[in-house]
Amino acid sequence: MEGQNEDVRLGANKYREKQPIGTAAQTDAKDYVEPPPAPLFEVGELSSWSFYRAGIAEFVATFLFLYITVLTVMGVVKSPNKCSTVGTQGIAWAFGGMIFALVYCTAGISGGHINPAVTFGLLLARKLSLTRAVFYIIMQCLGAICGAAVVKGFQKGQYERVGGGANTVNTGYSKGDGLGAEILGTFILVYTVFSATDAKRSARDSHVPILAPLPIGFAVFLVHLATIPITGTGINPARSLGAALIYNKEKAWNDHWIFWVGPFIGAALAALYHQIVIRAIPFKSK
Template sequence: MEGKEEDVRLGANKFTERQPIGTSAQTDKDYKEPPPAPLFEPGELCSWSFYRAGIAEFIATFLFLYITVLTVMGFSKSTNKCATVGTQGIAWAFGGMIFALVYCTAGISGGHINPAVTFGLFLARKLSLTRALFYIIMQCLGAICGAGVVKGFEGDRVYETLGGGANVVAHGYTKGDGLGAEIVGTFVLVYTVFSATDAKRNARDSHVPILAPLPIGFAVFLVHLATIPITGTGINPARSLGAAIIFNKDHAWDDHWIFWVGPFIGAALAAVYHQIVIRAIPFKARA
């Protein structure tokens, strides 16, 4: 046992970060930093893998809206809330679907399923602008179709009576409250995405096996528990857009800007924090 404990300690401290200020944040002993994605990559447009990834994002976001909005509808139309899944069940539906869908699509498209995640990864130069825009369009189309199928199942009257799963700022909260909740909630999600998929972290902590979709799904679950009472929890502009378009009532559009501005700000803050503070972007040594 003593030998094993020593191995664990050696593994945990294998890659130290004791570089003096003004030196590169990585060493050859750690791993090779992947090159940043180009801003524009025209060659992608001639690649089947590019379109296959977009289709995967469309289908994943379609399934995400289908399952989650149906769950919200089932909760909303029950007169006895104790007999439904409850707020915790809704949070599990969102978190569980993200876990399953990221697991299924990560090897094809990266499993974004969220324009805010795509935006954050784009800012970190993990994908090109061409791919980022294509993903966001496909995610929004998938979300609209998913919410549309739910409306087809529930019927126009029931769907509209129950609010269509659209995100709005709840009574008793200001628009500023809603914006803040969306910023912080998306920060938690995107920061988790960066941490769970960080190649440098995996190289340093290889003694700690982790399934990346699990912490991402769990982050979505926890954020929903916290912010469902405030905004219904957006943290995903495609999810908010799909529900708003199919529901299409004035009060759903009044606050809709919050569910784009908030997630994009939160994603940008998470990208900056992770890249500059957590990962310490490499820079040249001082003379």
């Protein structure tokens, strides 16, 4: 008890009121290592096999993500009796569950982005180079297109009848509603990614390696529950592009810009909030 009381006393008095804003958590005594900012351009990556392996991992993960999720959406939409399907909750679980599984599988190879908005947010926070970010986004989009194409190849008629999982702003909602839903939904996702993969948190939770993919997948699940009625839930430009391109009907392209602009704005806001407000990294004292 005596030792515990000492810990409490030190914890209550460790940081003083007069410390400058943004410096309270920045001390020399750390049990974690803050990764250095990634260079904007890293030409040496282009000759590294690990660079291309990471891109392939992003391609395959996004391919599998579209394959499972679009099939799930089609199964719900085509059924005349929603009680006989997994319903909206099942769609949300398919998206969240696949992200959980795929982030767990690919985190050690590529970081497990599987989403251009996540990649963009991490780029803004200097967690990866521009070279790698562009490569990831290209591979994610190609994977999404291939995943949706395989689903259409299995059942072309059914795919076109039920919309192929393409994102649109649903009846009763404006474009502004859809844009807002995509911004806030992606903010929740990318903020969760930053928090779950934070170097400080990783040091505390190193004994639970499964922890990071779990909240990320759960965030995707919850955002889908909230925004499926509004936009079908994009929060992933590659997922929206793949479904729209393979479905390729006018209604899939009318509001397609929302599913790029919204996620990128949401990702940028999440990066700024986490880096400047939560971690106060730009104000770190020397």
